[in-house]
Structures are given as C-alpha cells and as structure tokens.
Amino acid sequence: MRALALSLALLALTACEAQPEGEPVARARIDGQPMANAPSQAPSATPTPTPTPTLASARESACRSIIFEDTPLTHCLAVPSRHSIAMELGPQGRPYRSLSSFAAASDPATIAFAMNAGMYDEEGLPIGYFVRDAERLKTLNTADGIGNFHMKPNGVFYGTDGEWVVRSTDSFLANVTERPQFGTQSGPMLVIDGAIHPEISRDGPSRLVRNAVGVDDTGRAHFVISNAPISFGKLARFYKDELEVKNALFLDGNVSLLWNPATDRLDTGAPIGPIVVVKKKAS
Template identity: 70%
Template sequence: MKYFSVAITLLLLSACEPPQAGEPVTRTRIDGQAGATPTAAASDAPSVASQVESACRSIIFENTSLTHCLAVPSRHRVAMVLGPEGQGPFRSLTAFSGTRDPATVAFAMNAGMYDDEGQPIGYFVSGSERLKTLNTADGEGNFHMKPNGVFFGTGDKWEIRTTDDFLANVADRPEFGTQSGPMLVVGGKLHPEITQDGHARSIRNGVGVDDRGRAHFVISNAPISFGKLARFFRDELSVKNALYLDGSVSGLWNPATDRLDTGAPIGPIVLVERKVADDE
C-alpha cells in the first residue's frame, strides 16, 4: 500500500486543518494479556471538538499509523501530573480527564515508567516539587537500556538530555521532569542498541524536542518497532534527541477530537495546556 508523504504532511502542521474524526482506534496487544488493550473512548467531559483546533495530526509513516502532537512554547504550557494532591496516582487518562476543563487542554499522554502502584521509577518533578530522584542504577528492561534520559523544562524552555548529561550539567530543579528510557535518538543518531526495524512490536509513544524548542509527542496507532519510531523522530521530525516514554500502555487524551484512550493502568502523565492568549 502506498503511503502519504510525511514531509508534506509535516509542512502543513501549522495550517488550519479540520480536526480528526475522533473515531475509536483499534489497538492490538502482542503480549497475550487479556483485558488491557488500550482503546479510544468517548469522554464524559463536554466535547470541545468544534471549538478548538487540534494540536495532533494523524500521519502514515512506512505504512504505520501514528499520531503526532506538537507543543509550541509560545502557545502551550507543559506540566507533569501523577495524581490528586495527597492521594495516589490517577492510573488512567479517564480519571485524570475528570479533573480538568477540556477547553484548556491541548492533549495529555502517559509519560514515563512506573512501579506496580503507578509511582515513577525514575526522576520525576511536578510543579517544581521533586517526587523522585534521578535513577542511575543498572537493571533490566527498557528503562535501563542505557542511555536513558530526562524530558524536563521550566517556562518556555523544554529539553531532553541523557541521564548522564542531566546529572553532570543540570543544577537547578526544573518546573517539570520525567525520566524514562531508552533514548530513541541521541545527538541525531539512533540509540546504539536500536536496530532499523526490529522484530518486537508494540503500541509505543515518545517525545522529542527540535532546534526551535518545540516538543513533538508521538504515539503509534498500531504496533511499531523501536527502530521505526526512532527513525520517525530523527528523519521526519529532525529532532536531535528523543526519549521513549512507554509501550503497550501508551495512551492519548485529545479533547479536540474527543479521543480518550483507555487500557492498562498508567503512572506519570504529561499535560500540555493551551495558554490563555491562545484561547482569546
């Protein structure tokens, strides 16, 4: 099947386009677990699909459907969220969506790996409060597939650095931060242990920051390899550093298209809000 030109699509990101239809996205688990397949569900919150332009666009990359959401410093604020103050993690985008006015939300995604209780296993800062220190330990699993890294920022400046780079060069605590792994792209090159298109497939999501300081959030709508996702960040989005956020449990809340993914319990959440000036 022929696929659309990604380059052309990306050039149209800033153009006025009709929002996506918001139809459910079919998700397929490949780990054999039942009852944890992420699916798109209608939100109980009032629809804002006809009121705001979506920050997310559907893209076909090498015959794989992706959703690309763009956060622009002049138009958006980024924050990390775990759960209500004094309580445990939300564990779902559905629970989180009930605490926010959808008209102020550009989109939200799961954003980092976590333990059985939904607590982050790596560095995590929310509202300038550090809830988890930097994790430099060795271990098994994607998080410990080094180099891993940190997505963080304060105000309009957002960055992605490897964990070692962050430890050596970042002294001030940011307003938000989440540590995950592996890095997908490091200094413009694929992670050394990631092949071009490996055999393992899963629903995956990640984030990259370009030279203009914009944050590109990508979630696959079908199982995808690490390599293909990494190459999309490197080759089509031209980001020098991109960080893997998670797989299988990956989900998106996009109020502009009434998309609210459900599935297995999640942990940290990244929230991208519209600035007041953007809604006037």
C-alpha cells in the same frame, strides 16, 4: 527543506483516527500556520472587533494523524508560544492510573492533549526522576537493571518557562543544576545527539503501541503515539529522519495512551503512572 517537505506530506495523508460524527477531517499544517491554498474570506465593510483574549478553541487540535512507513501515527505538537507543559500524577500522591480519571478531574477546554509519560511501579509511582510543579517527588535513577528503562542511555524530559529539553540521564546529571518546573525520566533514548540509540536495530521483532517525545532545534516538543504496533527502530527513524529531532526519548509501550479533547479521543487500557499534560495558553 526536509521540514517543509514533511509538512506538505502530512497535508496529503488521510487521517487515521476517528473524528466526531458529522465533523470534517481536520486539514492543517503541522506547524500551525494557515494552509497555503486555504480560501480567503471576502473583505467586509464592517470592521471586525478585536476578540477578547480567551483560551484557544477547544476544537483546535494540536494532534495530526499521519502515516510513516505504512504505520499510522498520531503526532502532537507543543509550541512554547501557545502551550505550557506540566507533569501530573494524582491528588495527594495517589496516581490517577488512567487518562479517564485525569480527564474527569480536568477542564477539557484548557487541555491541548495528555499522554502517559514515564516508567512506574505497581502502584503507578515513578521509578525515575519526577518533578511536578517544581517539587521533586523522585530523584534521578542511575541504577542498572533490566527492561526498557535500563536500556542505557535512558533520559529525562524536563522544562521551565517554555524551555523544554530532552537529555540523556548522564547529560542531565552533568549539566542540570537548577530544578525544573517539570521533569520525567524514562528509557531508552531513541535518538541521542542526532544518532539512533546504538542498541536499537532498524526494525526489531518487538512491535507494540508506543509513545515518545523529542524537542527540535526551535524548542517545540513533538509527542508521538503509534496507532498500531511499531518497532523501536521505526519510531526512532521517524524522529531522526522525518522530524529531524536530535534528542528523542521513549516514554512507554503497550500501555501508551492519548487524550485529545479536540477530537474526543480518550484512550483506555492498562493502569498507567505519570502523565504529561500540554495545556493551552490564553490567546
């Protein structure tokens, strides 16, 4: 019931991010199903030919703008039947350092959306576990330290063949024996087995533009980026209470960026490191 209520609430909210000039604001259920009140088309006497399988429309957005506790968010949904997920860094091991550079090297018709995803060093290289195309470029980082990454438990977002998972680093170390097709390590975990990270207060003083990922019980990956500064606590509550996601991982803050080709949104900012790419499958 909560999921249904969320879907209905999302429909009623005004979109926050700018739409291309001359195009209407998109209205759609967040689960991708047709709206219940959508007008039906008049029956045609001429049979409709079966369309040739192609990539999903470049204008079909997987992202929706919503408001949660007065904070604007963009919520992007990846569904295994419609999308694949991969990690990117850059050609020949040289990081792109921006979504603009990645977009210039990519075919936007094949991309549902992309975000920066995972902590990195001054050169843009990951400081934690990182797997691209089943090749491990960085081993699991279990070291102690300062900063968000070391606010334990931290965690890993990974997957193979449409099975996507968020686990704490300790759980990943204890349970994952096969190398996944993709993986990125970040921290802290926002939600762990249905509970908010014990060191995250309800609404702490740190307010930044932040992004995160969580996987629900049906296997869908929920990517969220705030469109205004947000606390860790509020972002964690959105995952736990509204999306009912049991495990969610903070990806980055202050440099959080999104590329959504369907709405021509291409964020720019400080240099970034690892990039998570959600691609469209042929339909």
